[in-house]
Structure formats: C-alpha cells, structure tokens
Amino acid sequence: MAPHRPHLLLSPSSSLSVPRRTFLGHVAGGVAGGAVLAGAALPALARAGHGGVLHAPAVVGRAAPSKPLVMLDPGHGGKDPGAIGFSGTYEKHVAEAAAQELSRQLLATGRYRVALTRASDHFIPLDSRVDMAQQHGAALFISMHADALHNASVRGASVYTHAHGASDSQTADLARTENSADRFGGPMVHGASPEVQQILASLVTEETRKGSSHMAQAVVSAFQSRVQLLTHPHRHAAFAVLKSAQIPSVLVEMGFMSNRLDEAALRQAGHRAMVAGAMCNAVNRYFASAGAGLAG
Numbered sequence: 188m189a190p191h192r193p194h195l196l197l198s199p200s201s202s203l204s205v206p207r208r209t210f211l212g213h214v215a216g217g218v219a220g221g222a223v224l225a226g227a228a229l230p231a232l233a234r235a236g237h238g239g240v241l242h243a244p245a246v247v248g249r250a251a252p253s254k255p256l257v258m259l260d261p262g263h264g265g266k267d268p269g270a271i272g273f274s275g276t277y278e279k280h281v282a283e284a285a286a287q288e289l290s291r292q293l294l295a296t297g298r299y300r301v302a303l304t305r306a307s308d309h310f311i312p313l314d315s316r317v318d319m320a321q322q323h324g325a326a327l328f329i330s331m332h333a334d335a336l337h338n339a340s341v342r343g344a345s346v347y348t349h350a351h352g353a354s355d356s357q358t359a360d361l362a363r364t365e366n367s368a369d370r371f372g373g374p375m376v377h378g379a380s381p382e383v384q385q386i387l388a389s390l391v392t393e394e395t396r397k398g399s400s401h402m403a404q405a406v407v408s409a410f411q412s413r414v415q416l417l418t419h420p421h422r423h424a425a426f427a428v429l430k431s432a433q434i435p436s437v438l439v440e441m442g443f444m445s446n447r448l449d450e451a452a453l454r455q456a457g458h459r460a461m462v463a464g465a466m467c468n469a470v471n472r473y474f475a476s477a478g479a480g481l482a483g
C-alpha cells in the first residue's frame with residue numbers, strides 16, 4: 188500500500204523547509220479560523236470540524252462584488268494528515284502552504300477575491316468544503332493536494348474533475364482514498380451511501396461540468412511549460428469534494444508524496460511558488476476566456 192496513512196509514517200518530522208507561520212499567516216488582512224476571506228466583505232458561513240463548530244465570518248477590505256471569488260481548498264488538515272512522504276512530509280502542510288502562496292498571487296493580480304476553506308491545521312469534512320464554496324458564492328473551487336499512489340515511480344502534476352466513472356484505475360483509487368477522508372471525523376461524520384452519492388453527483392450540471400473541464404484544461408496548459416505532468420494529466424472520477432452543482436471545481440494534484448522527487452520539490456517554497464504561479468496563470472486564462480461565462 189502506498190504510504191498514505193499515519194501508521195506508515197517513516198519519520199515523525201512533518202516540517203517543511205518553510206517556517207510554520209507560513210501556513211498560518213493571514214491573507215491580505217484576513218483572519219485565522221475557518222475560511223480566510225480576502226478582498227471583500229463576504230457572508231457568514233463555515234461550519235468547520237465535525238462538531239459543527241461555527242467560525243465567525245472574516246470581513247476584510249472593501250466590498251468588490253464585481254470581482255469573482257476563487258475558493259481555494261487545501262486538502263486534509265488536523266487529524267487527517269493526508270499522504271505522508273518518505274521524508275516525513277505531510278500532504279496537509281504542503282497543500283496549505285501552496286494554497287497560501289496561490290492566494291497571495293491571485294490577490295496580487297487585483298482581479299479576484301480569495302477565500303480558503305482552511306487557513307490553519309484543522310479537520311474539515313468534505314461536505315463542509317463544498318458548502319463553504321456554495322455559501323460564499325464562489326465562482327471557482329480549487330482543491331489542492333499531493334497524494335500518494337501505489338506506484339512510487341509515478342511523478343508529476345495532474346488535474347481532476349468530477350464524473351460518475353473514473354478515467355482510469357489509478358484515478359479511481361485516488362478518488363476512493365480522498366473520499367474516505369471523512370473517516371477522520373469520527374461517528375459524527377458519515378459518508379453518504381453510494382445511492383445518495385450518486386444523487387448528489389447527478390446535481391453537477393452540464394454547465395458546471397463544462398466550466399470544470401475548461402479550468403482543468405487551463406491548468407494543464409499553464410503547467411505544460413513549467414511543471415512536470417503525468418501522461419494524460421486531465422483525469423476524472425467521482426471525487427466528493429468536486430460535487431458542487433453550480434461551481435466549476437477542480438482538484439489539482441501538485442505532485443505525489445509517494446515519489447521522492449515530487450516530495451523533495453514540494454518541500455521547497457520556490458517550487459510551490461512556481462506551481463502556484465502556473466495555477467494563477469490558469470485562473471487568469473479561465474476567467475479571461477469565453478468559457479468563463481460557464482462559471483455563472
């Protein structure tokens with residue numbers, strides 16, 4: 188089995204090569220605790236944590252309703268470390284650091300408002316991540332990960348969109364692992380039955396599906412010259428976190444913790460900045476193109 192779970196931890200160290208405060212730093216005057224919102228006043232929300240903990244809304248800066256809201260979703264968190272690399276790197280830390288960097292870059296363009304599903308190291312059920320994006324009226328949802336695969340030789344970035352059937356068995360495994368994250372929530376978080384999941388998945392409209400696919404292609408294009416990609420880098424499966432009915436949603440695997448080279452690269456702030464730069468470029472392409480109309 189790939190080194191995805193805590194009991195396979197090879198080293199107790201979870202630190203990256205960047206200071207811890209990088210992960211907890213606020214975004215453009217945002218506040219810690221629940222979603223970090225930046226660039227505009229946003230409505231209340233956010234039940235984060237399986238206990239139904241409510242986080243007060245963060246209201247930051249002047250309202251700029253014309254700017255689309257990009258919701259960034261660093262994978263895992265809290266008791267769910269995500270994948271753990273051979274050197275002991277936790278996926279949850281890489282995801283959070285990369286999301287903070289992408290948030291900074293997106294805000295620097297002056298074109299977007301940005302919110303994060305989590306800006307600190309705490310557990311959030313998958314449904315809550317989708318709920319946050321919906322309640323905030325996000326125009327785009329980007330889940331950020333660096334999971335583990337069974338085959339440790341596989342490396343490179345890839346982008347995933349929602350579909351009932353998986354594009355390949357590797358992606359089916361990935362979706363199964365991701366969708367099991369709620370088990371960390373204990374008895375208060377129950378995964379929906381396969382039947383309910385099917386119904387929820389069917390809510391993803393054709394329009395949303397097109398927007399998601401459009402964004403995935405933009406990410407692949409932006410990565411092509413800068414970030415190593417898997418073969419057939421745009422894949423699909425029934426990822427629970429991508430089931431929003433109205434919001435185009437993608438899940439980006441920035442690399443894999445199961446590969447030593449990917450892990451080493453993602454530990455570096457410079458590499459994460461490059462990946463975030465490519466993703467920022469993809470967001471720009473997405474909103475600049477005619478397809479952005481699909482974002483609603």
Ligand SMILES: [Zn+2]
Nearest residue numbers: 262269332334
């Ligand atoms: Zn993950």
